[in-house]
Amino acid sequence: MAPKEVYIGVIGAGGVGKCFLSQLESLSKRYATNASSPKISLVFISRSTKTLYSEKYTALPFENLSTKLANSTQKHLSLTEAIGFLSAAPGKAILVDNTSSQNIADQYPQVLSKGISIVTPNKKAFSGSYKLWQDIFSAAAESGAIVSHESSVGAGLPVISTLNDLVNTGDEVTKIEGVFSGTMSFLFNSFAPLEGSGGKWSAEVMKAKELGYTEPDPRDDLNGLDVARKLTILARLAGLPIESPTSFPVQSLIPKELESVASGDEFLQKLPQFDSQMEETKAAAEKEGKVVRFVGSIDVAKKEVKVGLEKFDRSHPIAALKGSDNIISFYTKRYGANPLIVQGAGAGGEVTAMGVTSGLIHILERLS
Structure with missing residues (x-):
């Protein structure tokens, strides 16, 4: 044949x-x-x-x-x-x-x-x-x-196929949590690293832009909508009828005053004036012995989806990410207290x- x-x-x-x-x-x-x-x-x-x-x-x-x-x-x-x-x-x-x-x-x-x-x-x-x-x-x-x-x-990470396999084989997915953006991963791993103090927020955003990790206008990453889109997809696959990426809480890291500036370049120019806001967030986490990360989570039982800053113990897998890696944890009935984790490079051609x-x-x- x-x-x-x-x-x-x-x-x-x-x-x-x-x-x-x-x-x-x-x-x-x-x-x-x-x-x-x-x-x-x-x-x-x-x-x-x-x-x-x-x-x-x-x-x-x-x-x-x-x-x-x-x-x-x-x-x-x-x-x-x-x-x-x-x-x-x-x-x-x-x-x-x-x-x-x-x-x-x-x-x-x-x-x-x-x-x-x-x-x-x-x-x-x-x-x-x-x-x-x-x-x-x-x-x-x-x-x-x-x-x-x-x-x-x-x-290229097997995130959707893993979730589909869990759902299609009858496992009960209770929660999905993780770092879904290579850009945000890179930013927070350098801004609030486990070792050392990290750089100023605006300097790290500038560095990420120069290295090609951000969109041409970094606000397209910092508004959290890229992560919200990914969570909308996963929540729907897990059975939640999410209407759109703007139908649940999404924390934007763009200072209110800079939301409407004309260009990405002007945004980067003015961002250093607002470094103190992010420094306070980092310091508050450090006081508790934790680090701050930008994460998304889906609580399937409560039907709650949210995107934003969270504090994590330094021993938590999300805290220990390197570079621009993504990490997605699936909490299910079968896997019990230890989630099934998919981790690795989440961006790049x-x-x-x-x-x-x-x-x-x-x-x-x-x-x-």
Whole structure:
């Protein structure tokens, strides 16, 4: 029997997208050496203003792909046109969305209703309105298409698959707690380290920005919404009908006076004036022999979700994190007092792309 051919379309060829395409090339070469593996054909790739696609559904060669995309003179297909193109493929199709676009996320139900499976790190699709969440999964159930969004929480860490395994095998998840942001992890590990005194808050934010750990405007990290989106996704998977990332308490670390300044640069310029606020928070924790960390928690029994600063004993696993690592603790009936812990790098192009590639492999296994 000839192996099944699966047709892949990719949206987004930036940081994560480039890493993913490199991993996809390795995967297709590996599959080509195994007679029982499906044949992967990349037939469509697009970024904001450019599209490259194979009109006859023959695989696009990986060589110089980003240059060919940049120089493409083919008509730029809208998402609706791209969906039409993939749904007409002579076999199963998968759309890989490597963007963080809300507009693309809003059209997932339409993609899935055409029988096209989706793999994505896009948090907005799964933390947007609860109605969108329901529409995505009901469209998938009706068409038989598959959705994988492992890397929407914790990049390449197996956070979503672990939670799904707990829930699907009938364990009772009572609480989920952790550090869900590589940026916040890095900031607090250097601002309030276990050893030494750490730097000034504004200096640590500046350093994180220079090292590429923050968004171009650090307020997009410090407002806590990135963590809130991840918690919304996990809470929904644990069975709580959370309406949106703004429907529960989220502590912002942006001083009120700086919320409306014109730019990220101006924000960084004025932030040192407010260092004393964070110094007081750190000192209060130190008085109790603790350290302060920015965490998210979901109390499933009480149906409570919150994001913000918490104090931890110095011996607590959350206090001992290094660098920009994430840590997510699952407290369940089966695991008792000792939680199941997932820990490791929770940010970065390669590990996020790994989560996407892993999701793609799971879908390929189920389709073949």
